[in-house]
Amino acid sequence: MPGLREGNLLSTSRLALSTRFDEWQQGAFDPELCPVRDVLGHLRDKWTTLILMALAGQPRRFSQLRRAIPDISKRMLTQTLRNLERDGLLSRQVFPTRPPSVEYRLTPLGESLLVPMAHLASWAEHAHADITESRSRFDADRP
Amino acid sequence: MPGLREGNLLSTSRLALSTRFDEWQQGAFDPELCPVRDVLGHLRDKWTTLILMALAGQPRRFSQLRRAIPDISKRMLTQTLRNLERDGLLSRQVFPTRPPSVEYRLTPLGESLLVPMAHLASWAEHAHADITESRSRFDADRP
DNA sequence: CCGAATCCTTTTCGATACTG
DNA sequence: CAGTATCGAAAAGGATTCGG
Numbered sequence: 001m002p003g004l005r006e007g008n009l010l011s012t013s014r015l016a017l018s019t020r021f022d023e024w025q026q027g028a029f030d031p032e033l034c035p036v037r038d039v040l041g042h043l044r045d046k047w048t049t050l051i052l053m054a055l056a057g058q059p060r061r062f063s064q065l066r067r068a069i070p071d072i073s074k075r076m077l078t079q080t081l082r083n084l085e086r087d088g089l090l091s092r093q094v095f096p097t098r099p100p101s102v103e104y105r106l107t108p109l110g111e112s113l114l115v116p117m118a119h120l121a122s123w124a125e126h127a128h129a130d131i132t133e134s135r136s137r138f139d140a141d142r143p
Numbered sequence: 144m145p146g147l148r149e150g151n152l153l154s155t156s157r158l159a160l161s162t163r164f165d166e167w168q169q170g171a172f173d174p175e176l177c178p179v180r181d182v183l184g185h186l187r188d189k190w191t192t193l194i195l196m197a198l199a200g201q202p203r204r205f206s207q208l209r210r211a212i213p214d215i216s217k218r219m220l221t222q223t224l225r226n227l228e229r230d231g232l233l234s235r236q237v238f239p240t241r242p243p244s245v246e247y248r249l250t251p252l253g254e255s256l257l258v259p260m261a262h263l264a265s266w267a268e269h270a271h272a273d274i275t276e277s278r279s280r281f282d283a284d285r286p
Numbered sequence: 287c288c289g290a291a292t293c294c295t296t297t298t299c300g301a302t303a304c305t306g
Numbered sequence: 307c308a309g310t311a312t313c314g315a316a317a318a319g320g321a322t323t324c325g326g
Contacts, residue, residue, distance in 0.1 A: 010257065012261070014200065017261055018197075018199040021197055021200070036264050039268075039270060039274055043187075044186075044187040049183075050164070053161065056161040057160075057161030062309080075300065075310090079299095086277065086278055088274055089274075099307040100309090109277075111157065113270070114153065114156040114157050114160055115152055115153060116263040118155070118156035118160055119259040119263075120183065128181070131231060134230055134252075135230060189318080189319080204288090205287070217289070217320095218289090219318090219319065243287060243288060244287065245288060
């Protein structure tokens with residue numbers, strides 16, 4: 001009975017999120033008491049998700065990542081990789097070759113993030129048609 | 144056997160994400176073929192998640208939302224609400240009172256987003272300690 | 287009470303040039 | 307190859323003012 005299960009899942013999610021919201025509100029949204037904003041902060045930036053996806057299947061070297069994500073600049077790639085390494089979501093291994101090569105791979109913690117990320121991606125694909133239609137309707141009403 | 148189930152879930156997620164990445168790469172990351180970036184774009188901005196959480200438990204009026212999220216400006220609240228309304232994630236109902244009041248509530252589509260959002264929030268809370276520790280270690284190594 | 291419009295500050299991002 | 311440094315453009319965000 002998928003309807004019932006979905007209903008329960010929704011109630012649970014709704015309760016979980018609104019309860020957390022109330023708690024953070026009590027604490028005036030102190031980052032210490034509000035892990036989500038702190039932890040998920042980097043996921044919001046432009047390239048993080050794409051990099052994590054590129055590394056989901058296999059480890060890659062710096063220039064392989066550049067080729068995999070053609071429109072990223074060296075600067076942004078470096079910066080985003082640093083942040084992810086700092087958070088422990090990926091590890092950086094330098095091979096002492098000439099010229100040097102550096103390989104990036106997801107840590108177990110980084111891989112554990114793939115699970116909720118895949119849920120979200122799946123939701124996005126599912127909702128895409130509805131959202132596109134809603135946008136058209138909205139834009140049509142006001143020129 | 145939770146270990147096995149987690150393992151399978153991880154494999155599935157990894158495959159799903161890396162496959163999607165490959166597909167988008169083939170299409171040069173055309174937004175038409177890459178719904179996630181398009182759909183999830185607004186979720187990345189500073190206030191969207193907080194607003195959705197504030198509305199998860201109950202509908203609220205504009206000024207109630209301002210009080211619920213003390214450090215948001217009127218401008219940003221208006222703008223973020225507009226984007227969410229445009230995407231069909233929430234609905235806006237005007238009551239013809241004096242002075243006017245406007246109520247915002249999640250649509251079914253908006254509520255369906257709560258489910259993956261709750262997963263992600265749960266992951267963030269779970270990973271918070273690891274990430275904090277990783278950051279300390281990283282920062283300690285380089286002054 | 288709700289929100290549009292304006293102005294200004296801060297942050298983010300990208301192009302370029304340079305190093306081991 | 308894998309970065310760092312610097313600079314300027316662009317976008318996001320905030321404060322303020324005004325109007326229905």
